[in-house]
Amino acid sequence: xxxxxxxxxxxxxxxxxxxxxxxxxxxxxxxxxxxxxxxxxxxxxxxxxxxxxxxxxxxxxxxxxxxxxxxxxxxxxxxxxxxxxxxxxxxxxxxxxxxxxxxxxxxxxxxxxxxxxxxxxxxxxxxxxxxxxxxxxxxxxxxxxxxxxxxxxxxxxxxxxxxxxxxxxxxxxxxxxxxxxxxxxxxxxxxxxxxxxxxxxxxxxxxxxxxxxxxxxxxxxxxxxxxxxxxxxxxxxxxxxxxxxxxxxxxxxxxxxxxxxxxxxxxxxxxxxxxxxxxxxxxxxxxxxxxxxxxxxxxxxxxxxxxxxxxxxxxxxxxxxxxxxxxxxxxxxxxxxxxxxxxxxxxxxxxxxxxxxxxxxxxxx
Amino acid sequence: xxxxxxxxxxxxxxxxxxxxxxxxxxxxxxxxxxxxxxxxxxxxxxxxxxxxxxxxxxxxxxxxxxxxxxxxxxxxxxxxxxxxxxxxxxxxxxxxxxxxxxxxxxxxxx
Amino acid sequence: xxxxxxxxxxxxxxxxxxxxxxxxxxxxxxxxxxxxxxxxxxxxxxxxxxxxxxxxxxxxxxxxxxxxxxxxxxxxxxxxxxxxxxxxxxxxxxxxxxxxxxxxxxxxxxxxxxxxxxxxxxxxxxxxxxxxxxxxxxxxxxxxxxxxxxxxxxxxxxxxxxxxxxxxxxxxxxxxxxxxxxxxxxxxxxxxxxxxxxxxxxxxxxxxxxxxxxxxxxxxxxxxxxxxxxxxxxxxxxxxxxxxxxxxxxxxxxxxxxxxxxxxxxxxxxxxxxxxxxxxxxxxxxxxxxxxxxxxxxxxxxxxxx
Numbered sequence: 049x050x051x052x053x054x055x056x057x058x059x060x061x062x063x064x065x066x067x068x069x070x071x072x073x074x075x076x077x078x079x080x081x082x083x084x085x086x087x088x089x090x091x092x093x094x095x096x097x098x099x100x101x102x103x104x105x106x107x108x109x110x111x112x113x114x115x116x117x118x119x120x121x122x123x124x125x126x127x128x129x130x131x132x133x134x135x136x137x138x139x140x141x142x143x144x145x146x147x148x149x150x151x152x153x154x155x156x157x158x159x160x161x162x163x164x165x166x167x168x169x170x171x172x173x174x175x176x177x178x179x180x181x182x183x184x185x186x187x188x189x190x191x192x193x194x195x196x197x198x199x200x201x202x203x204x205x206x207x208x209x210x211x212x213x214x215x216x217x218x219x220x221x222x223x224x225x226x227x228x229x230x231x232x233x234x235x236x237x238x239x240x241x242x243x244x245x246x247x248x249x250x251x252x253x254x255x256x257x258x259x260x261x262x263x264x265x266x267x268x269x270x271x272x273x274x275x276x277x278x279x280x281x282x283x284x285x286x287x288x289x290x291x292x293x294x295x296x297x298x299x300x301x302x303x304x305x306x307x308x309x310x311x312x313x314x315x316x317x318x319x320x321x322x323x324x325x326x327x328x329x330x331x332x333x334x335x336x337x338x339x340x341x342x343x344x345x346x347x348x349x350x351x352x353x354x355x356x357x358x359x360x361x362x363x364x365x366x367x368x369x370x371x372x373x374x375x376x377x378x379x380x381x382x383x384x385x386x387x388x389x390x391x392x393x394x395x396x397x398x399x400x401x402x403x404x405x406x407x408x409x410x411x412x413x
Numbered sequence: 414x415x416x417x418x419x420x421x422x423x424x425x426x427x428x429x430x431x432x433x434x435x436x437x438x439x440x441x442x443x444x445x446x447x448x449x450x451x452x453x454x455x456x457x458x459x460x461x462x463x464x465x466x467x468x469x470x471x472x473x474x475x476x477x478x479x480x481x482x483x484x485x486x487x488x489x490x491x492x493x494x495x496x497x498x499x500x501x502x503x504x505x506x507x508x509x510x511x512x513x514x515x516x517x518x519x520x521x522x523x
Numbered sequence: 524x525x526x527x528x529x530x531x532x533x534x535x536x537x538x539x540x541x542x543x544x545x546x547x548x549x550x551x552x553x554x555x556x557x558x559x560x561x562x563x564x565x566x567x568x569x570x571x572x573x574x575x576x577x578x579x580x581x582x583x584x585x586x587x588x589x590x591x592x593x594x595x596x597x598x599x600x601x602x603x604x605x606x607x608x609x610x611x612x613x614x615x616x617x618x619x620x621x622x623x624x625x626x627x628x629x630x631x632x633x634x635x636x637x638x639x640x641x642x643x644x645x646x647x648x649x650x651x652x653x654x655x656x657x658x659x660x661x662x663x664x665x666x667x668x669x670x671x672x673x674x675x676x677x678x679x680x681x682x683x684x685x686x687x688x689x690x691x692x693x694x695x696x697x698x699x700x701x702x703x704x705x706x707x708x709x710x711x712x713x714x715x716x717x718x719x720x721x722x723x724x725x726x727x728x729x730x731x732x733x734x735x736x737x738x739x740x741x742x743x744x745x746x747x748x749x750x751x752x753x754x755x756x757x758x759x760x761x762x763x764x765x766x767x768x769x770x771x772x773x774x775x776x777x778x779x780x781x782x783x784x785x786x787x788x789x790x791x792x793x794x795x796x797x798x799x800x801x802x803x804x805x806x807x808x809x810x811x812x813x814x815x816x817x818x819x820x821x822x823x824x825x826x827x828x829x
Contacts, residue, residue: 070580105638112790116786119449122449123449435789437792439771440769442771443771451785453775453784455771
């Protein structure tokens with residue numbers, strides 16, 4: 049029973065929901081981090097009046113939280129500009145921060161916790177210095193993490209601003225250097241687009257944002273946010289689709305960046321799960337809807353289970369295995385096998401720190 | 414001690430969100446809410462006056478010029494009181510990043 | 524049907540099973556617990572709250588459960604869970620009951636940005652309410668507990684909820700959280716009120732929960748209009764003194780104490796502004812509770828006279 053995907057695909061279907069269904073829908077949406085996005089989806093489909101009062105409060109609450117973020121992210125972009133300008137480095141926003149700063153539909157209703165930026169590999173050292181000068185500090189805690197991030201992954205260890213507490217990820221490529229696919233970061237940087245109302249701040253071009261999202265989606269090991277990230281892709285693609293000719297450009301760009309594989313998977317799942325409109329010629333060219341045998345079948349099985357909200361109401365007995373398989377597959381795509389075994393072993397010995405809050409009702413300062 | 418050459422102007426970010434700023438009349442003056450900056454400030458009348466004086470793109474004013482403007486607005490006020498109020502206002506506005514100080518020999522201009 | 528209409532055995536069974544479904548003001552809650560020793564006091568704290576078995580929509584599915592694995596028995600822990608998420612680190616099992624209260628507060632602050640949520644106590648006489656924002660050391664909870672036992676109804680001890688459309692306060696009428704010295708003070712001041720056993724060694728010191736009065740719970744559906752904003756400060760030996768506060772200072776105090784002021788953006792600015800437009804704003808210094816109550820009663824009388 050997947051009320052969330054159903055409500056997202058077919059907003060009018062909420063008219064048939066009973067009170068107990070609404071209870072479940074809100075909980076599923078919360079687990080998928082899609083409360084706000086669901087609200088905006090229902091609102092733009094004209095069915096907001098059909099949402100009963102109590103669920104309406106929860107959904108609206110999620111949307112309110114997301115909408116205020118717009119200002120917070122723009123402020124961060126300005127602070128970043130201020131920090132990197134002296135070093136002659138242009139701020140190029142990626143992912144959520146890019147959607148928000150550019151006012152794209154993909155920004156709506158969702159909370160983005162980090163700001164991600166892209167810059168040339170050879171400027172990484174200068175950037176790190178410039179950022180630390182303006183109050184950002186590294187969050188990598190032990191030597192292993194430091195090595196892992198600097199050498200094997202595609203980013204400096206995540207940074208956090210000392211006063212504002214905002215999180216920053218600095219990338220010089222969009223996939224790790226150790227991954228099998230190697231999209232050229234220089235091409236991405238060259239094609240970046242200036243924001244008209246935030247001088248000195250750029251984002252990746254729309255096709256590149258889509259391809260980045262697609263490559264990220266299916267290289268991720270943690271299933272919790274896959275559905276949410278898929279809704280990002282759905283919104284980005286629909287935005288691209290306003291210009292029908294842009295689809296062909298997207299396919300060509302995918303070839304150029306060696307990301308045709310991830311794009312194919314993204315189109316397949318967006319169309320099948322969320323009903324993203326797909327022109328026939330594009331489906332044909334990318335062969336994204338074709339069935340290509342057993343491996344594809346298995347992958348479909350894994351993803352169908354994982355792309356559901358991570359809530360007990362939608363799990364079945366295969367789900368734990370599916371989740372583990374996804375973790376292994378994603379890390380296989382990212383790291384050579386030897387490294388993978390070492391990394392997984394290390395993570396088992398030192399379990400990741402949990403996200404918990406000290407219990408306090410005192411106002412945060 | 415403020416060197417005589419200091420001139421004040423609006424900070425770069427002041428104008429970026431100006432259209433969205435909300436004001437509320439209160440007993441002590443105004444509460445100013447800036448959605449872009451996410452900042453809520455309580456401004457006494459003198460502070461608002463100084464801010465308004467500097468909220469013109471490209472304009473710079475020294476402390477003396479601002480005190481003079483205040484005294485013109487309030488002819489009955491004691492000049493020393495005006496000086497103290499202006500100094501306090503400039504401090505508050507700089508702290509809130511709404512204005513900035515630039516030495517008058519600098520080539521910087523907004 | 525109210526909680527008090529259930530036998531303790533029935534209450535225990537539901538609590539350990541599918542859960543107790545009750546309403547706290549505008550929120551439907553489902554409470555579950557695998558820690559049976561809290562059932563007795565929990566049932567008394569919520570005695571007058573309505574059961575809502577006929578209402579399938581639940582706002583907060585919460586529970587306090589024993590610690591995992593060994594921590595179930597060794598240095599036993601309690602965990603707060605809201606719909607399969609644990610927002611806090613575990614606490615000692617003896618603190619399970621206040622942990623449930625703190626957890627319910629957390630739910631309100633996390634999931635309710637359709638309203639303005641202020642970290643403040645609020646009490647009402649009829650339709651007129653006083654909001655008491657609460658910096659630490661203000662003695663807010665003691666004052667609140669005293670008022671509630673002298674003819675004021677409890678809207679909330681900790682989180683005051685303001686509707687964005689009408690500016691009215693929606694009460695919760697949940698238990699009042701008392702700390703350290705105020706526990707004995709309130710026991711003496713209100714001998715008929717139900718207080719739990721003191722719970723020691725929490726991060727706030729010794730804590731006890733006081734049940735809301737029956738009148739408070741039964742009137743919780745009557746939303747109140749903010750009439751006074753009073754910033755209390757306990758100072759030993761002082762006389763009870765109200766000092767008028769400028770509306771700008773009052774605005775900043777309220778905004779500072781509003782948990783989701785920044786999240787609400789311009790809506791928050793407007794909501795706080797609307798409150799201080801309607802309220803008479805004071806800072807308040809006091810020591811003796813009877814004097815403090817007299818001041819509040821006087822405010823209420825003034826309000827009626829208008």
